[in-house]
Amino acid sequence: MAETTKRAAAKQPANEASASKRSVSRPRPTSRKLAGFQTKSLATTEARKALPQLVNEMSAKNEASADLMQDAIDIGPHRKGGAVLLPGVDLAAHVTEVAELRARVEQLEEDLEDAGMALFLQERLATTTGQWLTTEQFLTGIGMEGHIEQLPEG
Amino acid sequence: MSSSRKADADSGATARTYTFEFLPEVQADANRLDRDLRRAIADIVVALHDNPWHGELMDDRWPHNLDGCRKIRFDKPGWKGKPRYRFVYRNEPSDGAVGSMLVLAIGRRDNMIAYAQASGRLTRREVAKRSPGAKTP
Numbered sequence: 001m002a003e004t005t006k007r008a009a010a011k012q013p014a015n016e017a018s019a020s021k022r023s024v025s026r027p028r029p030t031s032r033k034l035a036g037f038q039t040k041s042l043a044t045t046e047a048r049k050a051l052p053q054l055v056n057e058m059s060a061k062n063e064a065s066a067d068l069m070q071d072a073i074d075i076g077p078h079r080k081g082g083a084v085l086l087p088g089v090d091l092a093a094h095v096t097e098v099a100e101l102r103a104r105v106e107q108l109e110e111d112l113e114d115a116g117m118a119l120f121l122q123e124r125l126a127t128t129t130g131q132w133l134t135t136e137q138f139l140t141g142i143g144m145e146g147h148i149e150q151l152p153e154g
Numbered sequence: 155m156s157s158s159r160k161a162d163a164d165s166g167a168t169a170r171t172y173t174f175e176f177l178p179e180v181q182a183d184a185n186r187l188d189r190d191l192r193r194a195i196a197d198i199v200v201a202l203h204d205n206p207w208h209g210e211l212m213d214d215r216w217p218h219n220l221d222g223c224r225k226i227r228f229d230k231p232g233w234k235g236k237p238r239y240r241f242v243y244r245n246e247p248s249d250g251a252v253g254s255m256l257v258l259a260i261g262r263r264d265n266m267i268a269y270a271q272a273s274g275r276l277t278r279r280e281v282a283k284r285s286p287g288a289k290t291p
Contacts, residue, residue, distance in 0.1 A: 109267060110213075111213065111215070112266075112267045112270045112271070113240075113263055113266045113267050113270070114212050114213045114215065114220065114266075115215055115216075115270045116265075116266035116267055116268070116269040116270030116271075116273070117212065117220065117223075117225070117240070117242060117259065117261075117266050117269075118214075118215065118216070118217055118218075118219055118220050119217065119269060119270060119273045120259065120261070120266065120269050121219055121220070121223075121242070121258055121259060122217050122219050124177070124179060124258070124259065125219070125258075128177055128178070128179060129178065131178055132175035132176060132177065132178075132256070133175065133176040133177075133178055133180075133181060134174065134175070134176075135174045135176070135199060135203075137176075137181075138176040138180070138181055138184075138199070138257070139196055139199065141181040141184075141185070142181060142184040142185055142192045142195065142196070143189070143192060144192055144193060144195070144196035147196040147197070147199065147200055150200045151200060151203050152203050152204060
């Protein structure tokens with residue numbers, strides 16, 4: 001009798017709201033290392049069965065974890081991974097963090113570039129002969145004398 | 155026409171007058187680059203005769219010798235990435251009407267970053283030598 005009820009429940013359309021109410025025994029995920037992170041791991045069939053419940057749990061999360069992979073579930077044949085299911089809130093936070101870090105690195109590189117130029121000029125100005133070239137001398141010296149006639153008349 | 159003479163750029167309302175000077179080392183910097191890049195440099199020089207504020211002002215941090223220095227990013231025509239080269243010059247005085255424009259360096263951006271990193275490493279090594287107990291990163 002219990003078996004019949006179970007089968008009947010399985011035939012019902014997968015409704016996310018009702019899925020959380022049903023007492024579907026979710027397979028216990030094993031643990032697997034993915035890119036250095038310990039993640040929960042499910043086989044493809046297990047994940048397919050548990051998907052509504054997993055999605056409900058992930059949708060209910062409204063605060064991002066410190067680690068992107070903290071609540072990730074690694075899915076693949078024989079629990080060997082291949083695809084990863086992530087809470088949207090974690091992914092959104094991660095994307096924002098990556099963009100912020102990229103901007104920060106760019107700013108730091110910009111600062112480093114200016115610092116490098118300052119040090120380079122310090123050395124150059126200390127050792128230069130003190131002679132200066134005119135625009136014509138410079139352009140001729142780099143093989144661009146054709147540009148001299150483009151200079152504004154004055 | 156000589157550019158040690160004053161270069162006039164007629165801006166309409168007021169005529170700007172300033173001199174152009176290049177460190178000889180800048181010519182050597184440019185001659186290390188290929189023809190396309192040298193042409194880009196010549197285009198910058200022509201543009202600067204019209205507008206001495208063409209470059210973006212650099213951040214004057216220690217050792218504080220970048221006051222009034224500006225840089226122009228450039229690369230070969232058709233280069234898809236971020237410009238890899240810098241043309242560095244200084245307007246004197248740095249504010250108000252420009253009296254002279256001094257071209258100081260042309261170089262690759264990554265070389266400047268490497269220069270700063272190398273300089274940082276040397277400084278840390280010097281500090282470590284002077285105080286052997288101190289930790290260096």
